Amino acid sequence: MSPSSPSPSSDPIEGSRGGPIEGSRERTRSCATGLVCHRCDRHYPLTDTVFACPDCGKGLDIVYDYELAARHFREIPSSERPQNIWHFEELLPIVDASAQARVGRYSGYTPLIHADRLGAELGLSNLYLKDDSTSRPSLSYKDRVVAMSVARLLELGREEIGCVSTGNVGTAVASLAAKAGVDAYVFYPNRLEDTKARACAALGAKVCQVEGNYDEVNRRCREVAVATGMEFANITLRPFYAEGAKTAAFEIVEQLDWQSPDHIVTAAAGGTLSSRLHKGLGELQLLGLAETDPTRIHIAQPSGCNPIATAIIAEEAEVHPVTPETAAHSLAIGAPGDGYLVIDAVRKRGGTGGFASDPEIFAGIDLLASTEGLLTEPAGGTTVAVLEKLAREGKFAPDDTIVAIITGNGLKTLDDHPPKPWPDKIDCELDAMLAALEGIGRRPSPVVA
Ligand SMILES: [Zn+2]
Numbered sequence: 001m002s003p004s005s006p007s008p009s010s011d012p013i014e015g016s017r018g019g020p021i022e023g024s025r026e027r028t029r030s031c032a033t034g035l036v037c038h039r040c041d042r043h044y045p046l047t048d049t050v051f052a053c054p055d056c057g058k059g060l061d062i063v064y065d066y067e068l069a070a071r072h073f074r075e076i077p078s079s080e081r082p083q084n085i086w087h088f089e090e091l092l093p094i095v096d097a098s099a100q101a102r103v104g105r106y107s108g109y110t111p112l113i114h115a116d117r118l119g120a121e122l123g124l125s126n127l128y129l130k131d132d133s134t135s136r137p138s139l140s141y142k143d144r145v146v147a148m149s150v151a152r153l154l155e156l157g158r159e160e161i162g163c164v165s166t167g168n169v170g171t172a173v174a175s176l177a178a179k180a181g182v183d184a185y186v187f188y189p190n191r192l193e194d195t196k197a198r199a200c201a202a203l204g205a206k207v208c209q210v211e212g213n214y215d216e217v218n219r220r221c222r223e224v225a226v227a228t229g230m231e232f233a234n235i236t237l238r239p240f241y242a243e244g245a246k247t248a249a250f251e252i253v254e255q256l257d258w259q260s261p262d263h264i265v266t267a268a269a270g271g272t273l274s275s276r277l278h279k280g281l282g283e284l285q286l287l288g289l290a291e292t293d294p295t296r297i298h299i300a301q302p303s304g305c306n307p308i309a310t311a312i313i314a315e316e317a318e319v320h321p322v323t324p325e326t327a328a329h330s331l332a333i334g335a336p337g338d339g340y341l342v343i344d345a346v347r348k349r350g351g352t353g354g355f356a357s358d359p360e361i362f363a364g365i366d367l368l369a370s371t372e373g374l375l376t377e378p379a380g381g382t383t384v385a386v387l388e389k390l391a392r393e394g395k396f397a398p399d400d401t402i403v404a405i406i407t408g409n410g411l412k413t414l415d416d417h418p419p420k421p422w423p424d425k426i427d428c429e430l431d432a433m434l435a436a437l438e439g440i441g442r443r444p445s446p447v448v449a
Contacts, residue, residue, distance in 0.1 A: 028086075028100050031069040032093040035060045035239055038341065046095065049156065051236045059337065060239040061279075062093040070287045078254065083109045085147055088250045091283050092148065093243050099154035102180050104147030106136045108247050112255040112403070117371040118384075122391040126401040128261070130252055132408070133376050137179070138171040139409035140330075140377075141248065141273060146172035148244035149233035150180050156231065159183060163233040164221040166214050166269065167196035167330045168408055173233050174205035185230065189217045192329040193413050213324060215335040234270075242338070245273045249280030252403050253290045260284070260292040262400040263351070265387045267379045267407055268299040268308050269331040271338030278345030296351040298395070299342060300386030302326035302361060302378070308339045309353030312346050319343070327358040327416065328378035330408060352395065356385035362418055364388065365410060375410035378417075383407070 035044040037053035038061055044050050052059060069090040081087045085108030086100060094100045111131045119127035132141035146169060153161050160183040163173045170186040177184035184205035188197045189212055201207045210217045218235070225232045234241050253260050260281060268274050274297055281292035301309040304326030307319045319339035324332035336342070346353060356364065361378050364385035368374050376384070387404050396402055410417070423440055426432045 026097055028089050028092075028095055028097050029072050030092055030095045031065045031072065031090045032062050032095065033065050034063055036063050037061075046093070049236070051238050059242075062239055062243050064091060064283070066283070066286045069283075073287055073289065085109075085144055085244065085247045087254075088247065091243075091246065091250070091280075091287075093240050094148065094151045094155060096151075096155040099151045102154055103151040103176060104143070107143040107147050107176075108135070109251060110135050112252060113372065113374075115372050115404075118368060121367065121371055122388055123398055124391060124396060124402055125399050128252075128256075128401070128403045129372065129374065130248060130403055130405045131374065132248065133374060133380060133406045134409070137175040138168070139412060140168035140172065141245070141405070141407040142168040142172040143176070144247050145169075145241045145244035145272060146176050146233050149173075149231075149237040149241045150176045150182070152237050152240040153182060153231055153233075154180060158231055160185065160230055161233055161237075162187065162221065162225065162228075162230045162235075164189070164214065164218045164235070165192075165196075165200075166332055167193045167412070169234055170200045170205070170207070171196055171203065171412070174200040174203035178204050187217055187221055187224075189214045192332070193416055195415050196412055199412065214333050215321070238337075242272050242276055245276035246280030246283070248273065248405060249277045250284065253281070253284055253292065256401065256403075258290045259401070260290050260295045261403045262294065263296045263298060263396060263402045264405065265298045265300060265383055265390065265402065266405040267328075267331055267383045268301055268342055268353075269305075269333040269336065269379070271308060271336045271342040273405070273407070274299050275338045275341035275345050278341075278349065296349045297346055298351040298386070298390060299346060299353050300383045301353065301355045302328040302331050302382050303355045303357045304328075305332050305334055306353075306355040307334060308336055308342050309355045311339065311343055312353035317343060326361075326378075328361055328382050329413075329416070330377060330379045331382060352390070354386035354389050356382050356389070360385040365417065368406070369410075374406060375414075376406050377408040377410050377413040379408050380406040380410070 034046050039058040040056045072090045085104045113129045115127045115129045135143045162185040164187045173184050186200045186205045186207045188209045284290045285292045305324035307322045311319045321335035324334045361381040365381035368384045426436050
């Protein structure tokens with residue numbers, strides 16, 4: 001196969017609409033070769049719209065020509081690649097350059113922050129935060145995965161996209177669909193973060209609030225997809241959606257100058273992020289870009305919804321579904337679709353699972369805020385709380401390189417955080433303001449001689 005035609009297939013891209021954007025290539029450098037069942041290894045062409053294996057019902061994965069990808073990587077230096085989710089396009093599943101050019105050009109490449117002050121609290125000198133709370137356009141890691149879904153939608157020539165969301169998928173779909181010029185429909189289980197549902201509507205998406213928890217609404221949305229023919233970002237487009245999560249692993253390793261961290265700590269809900277971090281790390285090693293095998297992945301869940309962490313600790317291969325009861329709404333998935341993949345990833349990498357109660361989660365939010373100046377949502381608070389527990393349990397050496405992924409932004413969930421003490425309004429007078437400072441606990445300043 002010639003290096004100038006990275007796609008394994010010379011077939012036209014089925015259903016593609018519109019010509020390539022000026023200056024772009026017709027095809028991306030994607031080295032994706034097809035779809036494969038996670039369990040029974042049955043293969044499907046990349047153009048197929050199947051999203052679950054007809055034989056065994058399990059999800060499908062994307063497979064790549066890694067030899068070709070390794071050659072392509074050497075051809076274009078990192079400095080000449082776009083600073084967005086398409087930086088590693090060889091290992092992403094979108095082959096239509098015009099679809100790719102319309103989505104996610106400002107997504108990804110979030111900062112990797114040396115958390116010196118939080119690290120000092122926890123006795124860790126090389127602690128880093130992958131700050132996806134500042135991801136564009138919708139302030140959560142979901143921009144990475146939804147961008148893949150929307151690009152795939154455009155590749156298929158479709159003009160409407162649905163999703164079921166615990167919160168952040170909805171806002172990412174609303175944002176990225178608007179920019180791509182397609183209609184968005186968001187199904188929101190009741191009792192989740194209201195602000196996020198309102199944000200979807202403010203971004204122009206049509207929002208349906210549904211009685212029932214995430215898992216119930218998710219099951220019903222599969223039926224809606226079949227009945228309407230509508231593509232769903234995280235259901236019918238799931239094999240493509242999931243690949244977007246690998247970009248976080250690629251970026252972390254590159255930002256550490258191609259040194260894979262000793263540990264990654266991340267929250268888990270459906271299990272997409274943690275399982276695809278594992279896949280992404282493995283691909284970097286396959287391509288000879290970094291030694292990633294030693295990196296351990298630890299997952300964090302709320303005590304009120306911890307089916308994956310429980311299975312990991314009990315050394316079971318499958319997840320037993322639970323009914324979520326947690327303030328970390330974006331992690332409230334009781335029947336995680338990719339749970340078995342997470343268990344496999346954590347086991348192979350020698351990591352662990354941990355969980356945190358709601359008060360511990362909000363204490364984690366406060367700790368991150370007061371040390372690093374980052375306001376995260378309860379999912380990020382869960383990660384910080386479990387990171388703290390693992391550090392206290394001695395799971396890390398003091399100079400290990402540890403990356404905690406902060407997946408979402410606290411400005412989106414502030415209405416759900418416990419209220420802080422809030423003094424009465426005072427007069428705009430010096431004496432009143434000095435008294436107020438004392439009242440709210442200002443530390444005495446050193447006496448100037
Ligand atoms: Zn199968």
